[in-house]
Amino acid sequence: MNRILFEPEEIKDGVAKIYDARARHILEVLHGEAGQVLKVGVIDGKIGAGKILAIEDGEVAVAVETGDSGPEPWFDLVLAPPRPRVFKRILPQLAALGLRRLFLIGANKVEKDFWGATILKPENYRPFLVEGLQQSGTSILPTISVERSFRRLLPKLERMDGLKLVAHPYGNPAPLPPRNSGANVVFAIGPEGGWTEGEVEALEAAGFLRYSLGPRILRTDTALIALIARFL
Amino acid sequence: MNRILFEPEEIKDGVAKIYDARARHILEVLHGEAGQVLKVGVIDGKIGAGKILAIEDGEVAVAVETGDSGPEPWFDLVLAPPRPRVFKRILPQLAALGLRRLFLIGANKVEKDFWGATILKPENYRPFLVEGLQQSGTSILPTISVERSFRRLLPKLERMDGLKLVAHPYGNPAPLPPRNSGANVVFAIGPEGGWTEGEVEALEAAGFLRYSLGPRILRTDTALIALIARFL
Numbered sequence: 001m002n003r004i005l006f007e008p009e010e011i012k013d014g015v016a017k018i019y020d021a022r023a024r025h026i027l028e029v030l031h032g033e034a035g036q037v038l039k040v041g042v043i044d045g046k047i048g049a050g051k052i053l054a055i056e057d058g059e060v061a062v063a064v065e066t067g068d069s070g071p072e073p074w075f076d077l078v079l080a081p082p083r084p085r086v087f088k089r090i091l092p093q094l095a096a097l098g099l100r101r102l103f104l105i106g107a108n109k110v111e112k113d114f115w116g117a118t119i120l121k122p123e124n125y126r127p128f129l130v131e132g133l134q135q136s137g138t139s140i141l142p143t144i145s146v147e148r149s150f151r152r153l154l155p156k157l158e159r160m161d162g163l164k165l166v167a168h169p170y171g172n173p174a175p176l177p178p179r180n181s182g183a184n185v186v187f188a189i190g191p192e193g194g195w196t197e198g199e200v201e202a203l204e205a206a207g208f209l210r211y212s213l214g215p216r217i218l219r220t221d222t223a224l225i226a227l228i229a230r231f232l
Numbered sequence: 233m234n235r236i237l238f239e240p241e242e243i244k245d246g247v248a249k250i251y252d253a254r255a256r257h258i259l260e261v262l263h264g265e266a267g268q269v270l271k272v273g274v275i276d277g278k279i280g281a282g283k284i285l286a287i288e289d290g291e292v293a294v295a296v297e298t299g300d301s302g303p304e305p306w307f308d309l310v311l312a313p314p315r316p317r318v319f320k321r322i323l324p325q326l327a328a329l330g331l332r333r334l335f336l337i338g339a340n341k342v343e344k345d346f347w348g349a350t351i352l353k354p355e356n357y358r359p360f361l362v363e364g365l366q367q368s369g370t371s372i373l374p375t376i377s378v379e380r381s382f383r384r385l386l387p388k389l390e391r392m393d394g395l396k397l398v399a400h401p402y403g404n405p406a407p408l409p410p411r412n413s414g415a416n417v418v419f420a421i422g423p424e425g426g427w428t429e430g431e432v433e434a435l436e437a438a439g440f441l442r443y444s445l446g447p448r449i450l451r452t453d454t455a456l457i458a459l460i461a462r463f464l
Contacts, residue, residue, distance in 0.1 A: 002449045071446075071447045071448060092451075093450075093451065093454045096448055096449075096450055096451065096454060097448065097450070097454070097458070098448060135449065135450070135451055136448035136449050136450065137447075137448060137449050138448060213461070213464055214303075214464050215302075215303045215369075216303060216328055216329065216330060216368035216369065216370060217234045217328075217367065217368050217369050218325075218328055218329070218367070218368065219324075219325070219328065219367055222325045222328060222329070222457055225454055225457045225458055225461065226329070226457055226458075226460075226461035226464060227461070228458075229445070229457065229458035229459070229461040229462055230461055230462060230464070232445055232446050232458060232462070
């Protein structure tokens with residue numbers, strides 16, 4: 001936790017009182033005491049500094065002053081989801097890396113069970129995203145939308161501007177495009193069994209370029225981070 | 233499993249007989265049948281093709297023909313290890329990304345318990361490395377050496393040639409060096425709590441450049457993959 005984040009409604013008259021995992025982190029890891037200043041932020045709001053006002057029975061009261069904008073989220077991801085267990089593990093990592101919008105898409109090799117997984121409920125995935133923001137020190141929550149129909153999402157993907165890349169192990173190795181900060185970036189990552197050839201062609205028709213990470217075939221969760229990292 | 237790997241001693245007169253997880257993968261995922269040709273390789277040896285000769289009671293007999301060299305491992309890693317649970321998870325990923333040599337180093341914020349962890353025994357970590365090789369389709373096993381003394385490893389690090397980078401969230405953002413295939417690359421990644429300033433300075437004195445992945449602070453396991461991926 002490199003920044004303690006609060007929900008807007010947790011702050012009353014400029015003070016947030018917490019007694020959950022964040023309070024334990026302040027006490028046990030940061031060795032917090034009254035007067036100490038912490039990095040803080042408001043979820044989907046600004047970041048800034050928070051002074052510890054009081055600690056009592058494990059409850060920490062923090063005076064929150066925010067006014068700065070943290071690093072903006074900078075990429076969208078079209079993801080054919082892996083198993084729920086893997087999905088949970090990558091959510092904080094994606095939020096930490098700067099995810100803006102996540103589109104979960106139904107590709108041929110996505111396990112059908114996934115769409116009924118409890119992790120798809122906002123109240124269940126939100127804590128994983130907040131965990132990632134607190135790790136990275138940012139505050140803007142990514143949005144997640146579910147579109148089980150691959151074909152139905154395509155027109156929307158086609159209308160998106162910017163650099164659009166689909167990870168494909170057997171694609172032509174693309175040269176690393178120059179970093180063009182401000183430009184929109186959209187990544188598409190296939191399911192654990194890979195995209196079908198038809199799916200890759202449909203993405204290409206929607207403006208995506210095949211992008212290879214080299215001769216090694218990486219697991220979905222590794223390829224995901226590797227691809228995003230090349231544009232950090 | 234994108235390539236089935238065999239131990240050299242498993243191959244007798246050009247034929248390997250297996251009935252473990254590899255056999256189940258051949259049968260259940262690859263729907264193997266007699267005559268089918270698979271991607272195979274020999275651990276620490278060559279890669280090639282294997283023809284299924286026979287399947288009986290879950291045992292698969294494969295005629296192994298190897299002669300090609302797969303992609304060579306290309307980076308060394310100096311790692312202040314995270315918790316054993318995280319370490320186990322990153323081992324296959326490191327092997328898949330092309331790890332050549334791993335040096336486990338004792339940094340100030342490494343949990344002391346780590347050095348007694350059972351995962352440090354070759355018989356325990358080897359399967360995780362082989363898993364990564366089978367995923368990526370390569371065959372050369374990384375080596376792991378343990379040097380608990382930070383100071384004792386330094387002269388060795390100093391003598392290493394090539395591009396040496398230490399990941400540091402507050403370092404100067406370095407421009408991405410041009411890819412210079414063939415050149416040695418050594419990464420240094422700190423413990424979950426980060427390097428101490430003294431440790432970073434000692435690494436700098438040994439020829440490492442501070443390398444920042446940007447304004448977001450990434451978890452060790454994310455930063456590790458992100459850093460390596462920028463040089464893939």
